[in-house]
Amino acid sequence: MTGMDAISEAVLRKVRAEAEGIVADAKAKVDEAVGKARKQHDDRLAAERSRLVEEAKVEASRILAQSAISSRRELLTAKAAIVEEVFSAATAALAGGAVGELRPLIEEGIATLGLDKVRVIVSARDVAAVKAMVASDRQLGDRIAEVKEAAIDGGAIVEDPAGSVRVDNSYGTRLAMVRPAMLVEIGSTLLKS
Numbered sequence: 001m002t003g004m005d006a007i008s009e010a011v012l013r014k015v016r017a018e019a020e021g022i023v024a025d026a027k028a029k030v031d032e033a034v035g036k037a038r039k040q041h042d043d044r045l046a047a048e049r050s051r052l053v054e055e056a057k058v059e060a061s062r063i064l065a066q067s068a069i070s071s072r073r074e075l076l077t078a079k080a081a082i083v084e085e086v087f088s089a090a091t092a093a094l095a096g097g098a099v100g101e102l103r104p105l106i107e108e109g110i111a112t113l114g115l116d117k118v119r120v121i122v123s124a125r126d127v128a129a130v131k132a133m134v135a136s137d138r139q140l141g142d143r144i145a146e147v148k149e150a151a152i153d154g155g156a157i158v159e160d161p162a163g164s165v166r167v168d169n170s171y172g173t174r175l176a177m178v179r180p181a182m183l184v185e186i187g188s189t190l191l192k193s
Helices: 003-095 099-113 124-136 138-143 171-192
Strands: 118-122 144-149 155-159 166-170
Touching: 003 171, 099 118, 099 124, 099 138, 099 155, 099 166, 118 124, 124 138, 124 144, 138 144, 155 171, 166 171
Parallel strands: 118 144
Antiparallel strands: 118 155, 155 166
């Protein structure tokens, strides 16, 4: 081998070594870039997965809230129907009551007004019976100047003869007075069950 061949061989080795170093550096840079790209891809997937999970949680919460509202609305509708049924039954039961049950209402009205003479107003079905009660009871007859008919479901309205002051003991008015308290009581009973 000649001197020139030895020099060529040495240059060639040096060039190969440098080329291998460059290739190794390039490979290391490529591996690093691929690693970074994989990490960025994984980070994006994780972020997208987290976003989708959060959206699913929000949607589930919205559906639960709507379901709760719908259930509450149905419960309140059923409760209102039951309350209305109870008051309708009470009104029907009171409307079919006996005339003797009117006496305490009339006496209460007379005592409240504190007048010597009053007018009593009752439903059409009770007029004859109340007139008979007044005719048979002298103490009541002395205080009641007149028995009139009105479009009420039952009970009695007692007023002064001029009609300017009255005590309304009609069943409709009495039910209306107790209705708020009864609604609370019925509602609490319904919610317990």
